[in-house]
Amino acid sequence: MHELGIVFYIIKDVKTAALEHDVQHVNAVVMNIGEVSTIVPDYLTDCWRWAVTKEPLLEGSELLINIIPAVTHCDACGREYETVRYGKKCPHCGSDQTWLLKGNEVEIKEIQV
Template identity: 55%
Template sequence: MHELGVVFKIIKDLEEVAKENDIEIIDSVTIELGEVSTVIPDYLTDCWKWATKRTTILASAPLIIEKIPAITYCRSCKGEYETVKYGKTCPYCKSDDTFLLQGSEFKIKEIEAV
């Protein structure tokens, strides 16, 4: 489960941002998580709850996860389609000359602090 390592990295980054901006308490954190990012949202949330209880700055901050759908582009027909539903093969022209446009992202979108 690499989610715990991901959470530790997020916490470290947030602590640095808080220090740079004289923030004592972070009230919530919003991340954008790609549908095919390999991070499992439920595991991430569980790890977040466990790890943030051990910090002062994030002890009561919920983690809000916004899902980014996975979309693939086909070079052959110039179409876009749902990656999870169809995989690498374009459902329109059956080409496998495709690449992922979005859906593998993992980024901190917003930090709320009062």
Template identity: 50%
Template structure:
């Protein structure tokens, strides 16, 4: 739902990365995207194209998404399970004492530029 906001924050971060690494153009960015961030990849890519092309640094830059599966750990039985499939209740012991282990990432992984 908030893909455009995420893209604006990405561009801000990438501008800092460019200054730190003396890049004048960026051609490719890879993003680790957790499965339960609520971000829709198609919308994110559309927003990226729209916003990136309005900057000198990122004009025409490709965005590649790597999806990170969501995994939850159960504090009662210690086992892990797939979050999207089973939700909040542990499928092994039916406990609600569960915590998301990963799947909420929105991380710029690599940047290619010159």
């Protein structure tokens, strides 16, 4: 249950932010989750629903997930392509000198109070 660890991490961050801004209750937390991060969104929201029952600050709050599409950059031809569709090999020039530009995010985008 990798997702449960992530949920505790999110809760800790949200609590810190709430304390700094004198927030008493949070309605929703919006997450940016990369398409090729190892997170399964459904597991994450399940863990969230369970975990927030123990947190007065977050009781009844929703975890909203914004999926960030994965994009890979190719160093050989300088172009970008969809990671999930083509993998490590550039569809434009066939090079494997490629690296993930985005799509691995696990970050809090917004806290709604």
